[in-house]
Amino acid sequence: MKVSVFGAAAVLAAASSQVLAQSTCNQWAPCFREGYCDANAMFCLWGLCDPIKSFNSTACWQPEACATQTVNFDSAADAIPIKAYSGNPATNAFLSVFEPNHASVANGNLALQMTYDPAQKKGFGATVSASHTIQYGRTTARVKTASIAPGVVSAFIIRNDQTGDEIDFEWVGKSPNEVQTNFYFNNVLDYTKMVPYNVGGNTAADYHDYTIDWSPEALVWLVDGKVIRTVNRKDTFNPATNTYAYPTSKSRIAFSIWDGGNSGAQGTQEWSGYPTPWGANTMYQMLVDSVQISCGGDATHPPTTPPTTPPVTPSGTPPSSVYPTALPSTSPVSPPQKCIPRPKYY
Ligand SMILES: *[C@@H]1O[C@H](CO)[C@@H](O)[C@H](O)[C@H]1NC(C)=O
Numbered sequence: 001m002k003v004s005v006f007g008a009a010a011v012l013a014a015a016s017s018q019v020l021a022q023s024t025c026n027q028w029a030p031c032f033r034e035g036y037c038d039a040n041a042m043f044c045l046w047g048l049c050d051p052i053k054s055f056n057s058t059a060c061w062q063p064e065a066c067a068t069q070t071v072n073f074d075s076a077a078d079a080i081p082i083k084a085y086s087g088n089p090a091t092n093a094f095l096s097v098f099e100p101n102h103a104s105v106a107n108g109n110l111a112l113q114m115t116y117d118p119a120q121k122k123g124f125g126a127t128v129s130a131s132h133t134i135q136y137g138r139t140t141a142r143v144k145t146a147s148i149a150p151g152v153v154s155a156f157i158i159r160n161d162q163t164g165d166e167i168d169f170e171w172v173g174k175s176p177n178e179v180q181t182n183f184y185f186n187n188v189l190d191y192t193k194m195v196p197y198n199v200g201g202n203t204a205a206d207y208h209d210y211t212i213d214w215s216p217e218a219l220v221w222l223v224d225g226k227v228i229r230t231v232n233r234k235d236t237f238n239p240a241t242n243t244y245a246y247p248t249s250k251s252r253i254a255f256s257i258w259d260g261g262n263s264g265a266q267g268t269q270e271w272s273g274y275p276t277p278w279g280a281n282t283m284y285q286m287l288v289d290s291v292q293i294s295c296g297g298d299a300t301h302p303p304t305t306p307p308t309t310p311p312v313t314p315s316g317t318p319p320s321s322v323y324p325t326a327l328p329s330t331s332p333v334s335p336p337q338k339c340i341p342r343p344k345y346y
Helices: 009-016 266-272
Strands: 031-033 036-038 069-071 079-081 094-096 103-106 109-117 122-124 126-130 137-144 152-160 165-172 178-184 195-198 208-214 218-223 226-232 252-259 283-295
Touching: 079 103, 103 126, 109 126, 109 252, 122 252, 137 152, 137 252, 152 208, 152 283, 165 208, 178 218, 178 226, 195 226, 252 283
Parallel strands: 079 094
Antiparallel strands: 031 036, 069 283, 094 126, 103 109, 109 122, 109 283, 126 252, 137 208, 137 283, 152 165, 152 252, 165 178, 178 195, 208 218, 218 226
16 A cells, blocks of 8 residues: 655645746745745655755755664654754654654654544544665564554555655554555556565564565565565566566655545555544554664666566466555645745744
8 A cells, every 4th residue: 555655645636736836935935845835844855845846956955865773762852743853864763744743752662643533534643754765775663553443554664755666564454463565666556566464463462573675686575584575676577668666766764554444445445444443532553662774785776777588477376455446545734835935944
């Protein structure tokens, strides 16, 4: 299931109807994102900010290099709301990208919570994204999911919102003992590549180590150190487009919780389970105990020329689940006023 890490599909759709002329941002609100200008990380962060429509060529922040590190969520500074982020990834490893903020550091965990939003008639969850980028490397997240009820979706993904490259671990409340792996290339919504794996117990009851090992040659998913799936780049060649359907672009690690049961899309509901049980005080929570990141070489891109003899179509059993057919409707941030200068930032 494709999750828009930084911007909700709804925001993008709304913004496209109010697209501004180029270079409308001024020097006090220099960063352009989805039809609006402002000066904070929500607008200026690499991957969110549109360098063409921003004030000038240096308005958008540069991508932060990958950092080999372990984040234990022992300090509140390990995950903060994106608007409070000053741009130093060494200080804040993760950023909560939605408002209101439903993510916090508590008891040595990153907690992503989802509560009911009566206005939208669905759960409002959280998305937390790394301040650093990653372009190949090994990431292990120790996670206790929120899979205790149908419709509740937990996710650990590596994604580039611009290119639509994405590598996933996802858990749906409908199948509490299962983790699903998937990957996307170039925004192609091909849900048939999802493969489920039975973890052997409710993923919301215990922590497990979920690893994405991403190299130029292969994508490997591991659970508790055991390889559960491997996709070789050479096997993703598509002769029709003469490309490898394989994620290669600079991305961000992210975690999210959202309400698939009230997504409004039938395919998504069937995939996640529904109805999502909501009571007056219901709160669903996904916990991340730690994230271990080991960077791969950013410079080790494989040659992009296809092989002279395309590989045969990979064989294998297609996953049995029902696939979602539409983007989840994640909760949008409230947009600031259109291109109003904000001198207070200077
Ligand atoms: C972009 O604008 C800022 C703020 O006015 C300025 O400091 C910077 O030098 C400009 N960069 C370019 C490439 O013009």
